[in-house]
Structure formats: structure tokens, C-alpha cells
Amino acid sequence: MKIGVLQLNPIVGDLDGNAARILDAARRAHSLGAELCVTSEMALTGYPPRDLLLYESFVERVRERAEELAGALRDGPPLLLGAVERNPSGLGKPVFNCALFCEGGRITRSVRKTLLPTYDVFDEARYFEPAPAGDPEANIIRTHGLTLAVTVCEDAWNDKDYWDARTYARDPLEEAAAQSPDIIVNLSASPLFLGKQQLREDMLGAVARKYGVPMVYVNQAGADDDLVFDGRSCAFARDGGLMARAQGFEEDVIVVDTDNPSANTVADDDFCREAETWRALVTGTRDYVRKSGFSKALVGLSGGIDSAVTAAVAAEALGADNVTCVLMPSPYSSRGSIDDSLELAKNLGIRTVTLPIEPIMAQFEKTLAEPFAGYEPDTTEENIQSRIRGNLLMAMSNKFGALLLTTGNKSELAVGYCTIYGDMSGGYAVISDVDKTGVFNVAKWYNANVAPNIPEAIITKPPSAELRPDQKDQDSLPDYAVLDAILARHIEHHQSRAEIIAAGFDEATVNRVLNLVRGAEFKRRQAAPGIKLTPRSFGTGWRMPLACRRDL
Structure with a gap:
């Protein structure tokens, strides 16, 4: 069978726009010989629609648009459409996550998602009722004389043989396999974490090999809020071998011939950590800015590595003409940092504005002289500098309608080495899930593989906030190599204080770092959304309490 893979970048809630995008892609696939078209999970609503699903009117409009789309494709191939539908039983949650089968101008079947993930960024049990058990045909679609086992995202991720365990009591694929399907199809909206595609291909290939059935996996592309979807839809022959892959991080329409594996193409890709990080940062920034209704962005340039990488990402994502970099030197800013910032902006082709903050600092000092009398200068005065800069940047953002991109990295956000209402001000935190070590690595990779735009001095000089002399x-x-290793163990691998110390890290350093992580929780709660790159980021999947006495 020739299956049209519609790998699209929907906008959450834009039912009309998404339907038009699906219609155009289906027609393109048809022109390429597709006998069946398949979208990603919830392609009509965009994923994840979150609390839009609590509004009955939204769910009703999804059905209306799905019916209109089915009618528009009356003369084309059947379509498996990722959508949602109302639960008519009145029992349980009011909505199903489903794949609607559109054929002959109408919706003839619905395959409902069974396994509803609630870990990390997923909260599907909040909205959806799982598919009821007991119907052996629940996941089966018959078309063109073939039997298709249709699954939705998580439904294909519970194979006991691959994982040597099961997360859920049921395995929809195992149930569908009892019907001797000819092809397995999976509609997914699978967010990226670094290295995930290799895991997907290994797992999905194992499933195809286990059942001796070709498998076609369709993923979403683009980004929504903090989630990046890397596309890379793929297909596997009955022996588990990869026989097709769509482009990464962008829309693509391909036709997979399940009967002739050699007729398909596998798109080139680069799975190295820095390449994936770069593409995810560009994709996330581009889509968040544009889907939020902006076309321009601001970046505060300090002469450091974080703002340099953020500026490079912004220029790539939005075009250099749509980015303005703002230099805000203080008496403590080195000449080198100013020159490095100007050189970076020139290399990127970005316009700069320079706003010296020394006069504003002097006015603050004068205003606060009486209440601060008798107190020595400390981090209070340092934070004032950061907040002056934050105010200037937000003023420019408001005046010119440009989204301010914050430049803090994951290491800083983890331990609170950032100023709330200062350098944390802004609408999107581009590198907030990249630790300091990773930022340096991305900068080196960028210079070697994209363009040598980041001055070498920015990469080699010791990191500094330049808020006091030297x-x-x-x-x-602690040294960033040590700090980042401790943070990765604690945040991404859930290791406790005792476990990290037992791994050989200095006890005093571990205690200090974990105490900083705990004390910075209130800052992270107020931080701008950022791009998720790791299995555990400080985004929607991070749900630590604020007022607590945790000792992990």
C-alpha cells in the first residue's frame, strides 16, 4: 500500500488553518500516488491543546471542521485524521483523543487512544477518557482489501519485550495484532528530547519485527510553547529495517510504499547533540515568536556566551533584519565585552542599540542613599544593574512590538544565578534547557558548521556577569563542569543528595548546589517559557512545590 505521510506544523487552536494545511498536504500526497493519507496525532487541533479541550464549543467545532475536511476529500484517498471527539456516554472524561477515518466524503470510523500518559509534560488523563476495553476490532480499519492496526502515539510505546516491562496494563498493539493486520499505523505528536529519534527508530523497528508487519509512524513537526516536535516520521519493513524517514524539524509530505521498501527514501539527518540542539532552538524560537503574533525580537547583548548563542539563534530563526541587539554597558563592562558584542552583531548582520546605564545607576544610588545608609554594597546593587537593563529592554519591547528573548541558561536557572525582574525579564527563554557546558559546545559547533560568527574571545574568556570589578x-x-554534572544527576536523573555524593562528588559542593536549587524555585516559577531539550526541563513537566522543606 502507498501511504501518504502528512508531517505538518499545526497551530494550536487554529482549526481553519490546520484543516486547510491538511487538505493541501493530502492533495499533494494523492498526486504522488498515495492510496491512504495519515496525519499526526491531533493534527486538526494542534498538539497540545491543553485546556482548550475543557470548552465544549471547541470540541464541537473540531467535529464540524473534520466533517468539512472529509467532504472536501471526497474524491481523494481515505484519510486517517488526528483529532478529538466528544465522549457521548456521559461517563468518565468528556473527550476522546482519536484518529478519525474519513472515506467517501464522510467520517466512517473512530479509533480512540487507549494509553494516556501523565508523566513529564503529558497530562492527558486530565482531559481524555481512554478507549474502552473489550472490542477486538477497536483499533482495526479495513480499506483497500487490507487490515490496518491503527494506534495513537503512546499506544505503540508499551511493548513488554522491548522495555522488558510494561507501564500500562494494556498493550493496544498486542490486542490489534490478534486480528492479523497487514500494516501498523501510528499517529504521534512526540516532543523532542535530545537523542529521542534513535530511541524511536530502535523501538518501532523492534515492534515491526516482532509482529512481522510493516509499520508507519507519523509525527508532528515544528514547536508549540515549550515543546519542539522534530518530525522525522518514519516507516519500517516487516523485518524491522528502516525503509523511510521524512525531514527533521520541518513540514514534509512523503509517500511510503509498504510493499516495496527499496522504493522509499530515508532523509539525511544529523543526530549529534549539538546539531539537534541548534535545530531545536531555531525551530522553537521561530515558531513561538510567529505563532504568538510577533515578527521581531530583541536580545540584550552582554559580550558573554549565552547572549551570543541566543542572538545567533534569533538571527537564524527570524532573519537578521528582524532582530535588534541592545548593549547596556555599565562602569564594570570591559572594553572587550563591548567590542565582542559589536563584532558578533556585525557578523550576524544584526542592528545594535547602545544604552549606557551609568547615569541611571547614579540616580538609583542617589535615591536609595538614605535608606541604604550604613550598609555596604552587595548583591542588591548588582541586582539593580540587572533590573535597570531589564526595564530598558522591556520598554523597547513594548514600544516596538518586538518579543524580548531572555538569555539565561539551565545552570543559572537551576541555582538562581539570575535576577528576577532583571535578566529574567522577557517573553521566551531560548536556552533555558541548555546547561552552560552545552552552550559553549553549541557555540563551537555553530562556528564550525553554520558560520564562524561568534568571536573566539567570547568562547574562550571566563564567564562573568560583570556586575562588579573583576x-x-x-x-x-563551582566550576561549570562540576556544577553541570551535579545538576544533570539531580534534575534529569532524579538522584538524591546521598546518591550524588556516593558517586564521588564533594559533599560540601553537593550540599551547596542542591540548596541553591531548592532556594531558586520561586524564580523558576516566574520565568519565561523556554524550549524543552532534555527529558526533564524547568517547563510544564517540572512541578516542585514552592513553600516546602524538601531534602532530596
């Missing part, structure tokens, strides 16, 4: 980050923090 300040260095390591005056306040």
Missing part, C-alpha cells in the same frame, strides 16, 4: 562566575559557583 567578577567571575566561579567566584559564586
